Amino acid sequence: MIDLRSDTVTRPTPGMRRAMAEACVGDDVYGEDPSVRALEERVADLMGHEAALFVPSGTMGNQIGMRLVCEPGQEVLCDADAHVVTYEMGAAAAVFGISTRTVVSGTGRLDVDALIAQVRPRGDWHLTATAAVAVENTHNRGGGLVQPLGELQRLWEWSRGAGVAVHLDGARVWNAAVAAGVDPATYGRLADTASVCLSKGLGAPVGSVLVASAERIAVARLWRKRLGGGMRQAGVLAAAGLHALDHHLGRLAEDHAHARLLAERLGVDPAGVETNIVRIDGVNAPVVAEAAKARGVLVSQVAPTRLRLVTHLDVDRAGVERAAQVLAELLDR
Numbered sequence: 001m002i003d004l005r006s007d008t009v010t011r012p013t014p015g016m017r018r019a020m021a022e023a024c025v026g027d028d029v030y031g032e033d034p035s036v037r038a039l040e041e042r043v044a045d046l047m048g049h050e051a052a053l054f055v056p057s058g059t060m061g062n063q064i065g066m067r068l069v070c071e072p073g074q075e076v077l078c079d080a081d082a083h084v085v086t087y088e089m090g091a092a093a094a095v096f097g098i099s100t101r102t103v104v105s106g107t108g109r110l111d112v113d114a115l116i117a118q119v120r121p122r123g124d125w126h127l128t129a130t131a132a133v134a135v136e137n138t139h140n141r142g143g144g145l146v147q148p149l150g151e152l153q154r155l156w157e158w159s160r161g162a163g164v165a166v167h168l169d170g171a172r173v174w175n176a177a178v179a180a181g182v183d184p185a186t187y188g189r190l191a192d193t194a195s196v197c198l199s200k201g202l203g204a205p206v207g208s209v210l211v212a213s214a215e216r217i218a219v220a221r222l223w224r225k226r227l228g229g230g231m232r233q234a235g236v237l238a239a240a241g242l243h244a245l246d247h248h249l250g251r252l253a254e255d256h257a258h259a260r261l262l263a264e265r266l267g268v269d270p271a272g273v274e275t276n277i278v279r280i281d282g283v284n285a286p287v288v289a290e291a292a293k294a295r296g297v298l299v300s301q302v303a304p305t306r307l308r309l310v311t312h313l314d315v316d317r318a319g320v321e322r323a324a325q326v327l328a329e330l331l332d333r
């Protein structure tokens with residue numbers, strides 16, 4: 001099977017498995033796991049933040065990250081297609097009493113003026129105060145689009161004056177950085193809290209890292225434990241993350257080239273393919289997905305008329321060529 005459903009489907013490489021097997025470990029709830037410590041320091045540094053916390057998933061990273069900058073009864077404002085409000089099962093409300101309000105962009109592309117127009121001030125007798133905005137980079141449902149740096153800078157500058165925090169859902173910030181040719185810290189420094197994933201394009205089996213100030217990360221550690229996310233000899237997982245940062249960060253450009261190749265072969269405008277995600281609109285998604293599966297290619301149906309293809313570490317050029325051929329035939333392109 002050529003699995004293009006998501007970049008989360010990758011399996012640890014032999015080198016990564018060796019790194020996991022040989023990892024130095026300790027009890028991380030006691031703060032004694034050297035591999036977890038090393039990973040946290042590495043990611044904090046890469047993202048231009050003071051401190052970091054290893055968490056089991058991007059969902060936990062996002063939810064704790066938002067809780068650090070938003071009190072129960074306040075709101076987080078974000079795009080209507082953001083992962084934090086679409087795919088996290090209402091966690092902000094269900095777990096933390098945080099309200100979310102959304103702005104429809106249709107594309108996922110950050111529109112700072114549209115967001116600012118929706119912000120509700122603190123201290124009003126009636127209004128739910130906007131404590132934070134959440135930005136997703138790259139934007140998953142937006143087809144892996146990279147948020148424009150200028151807009152992120154504008155949001156950050158405005159937020160300092162407005163007293164509104166910025167949370168970055170940076171599950172694929174690595175892809176954004178590679179595509180834009182900037183350091184991940186360029187994006188990290190434009191957020192108060194940021195969650196980044198090791199288990200998407202980087203190919204680690206498990207884990208995300210939340211970055212913020214040292215003071216906020218100390219609070220995040222309490223939340224992680226409360227939520228049951230305190231892990232013991234988690235160094236075996238952190239070692240996979242460190243290996244991924246050493247060996248898989250640089251190769252993300254290859255996934256991006258594969259996505260562009262798919263787009264070209266399938267008649268999708270390659271200009272709209274900025275990273276490792278290709279959206280195909282205007283198709284009978286269940287029918288095409290089923291037929292592709294029967295011919296050895298797995299794709300995601302993200303809407304009745306939309307398919308999503310995601311390139312990653314476990315699909316090489318030959319796999320991409322084969323998938324393109326199968327899908328081109330099915331789509332008659």
Ligand SMILES: Cc1ncc(COP(=O)(O)O)c(C=O)c1O
Pocket residue numbers: 008056057058059060062083084136138139140169171172197199208
């Ligand atoms: C943009 C984005 N944020 C967050 C997540 C959540 O990550 P996890 O599946 O590790 O909870 C995902 C997962 O696909 C994602 O695409």
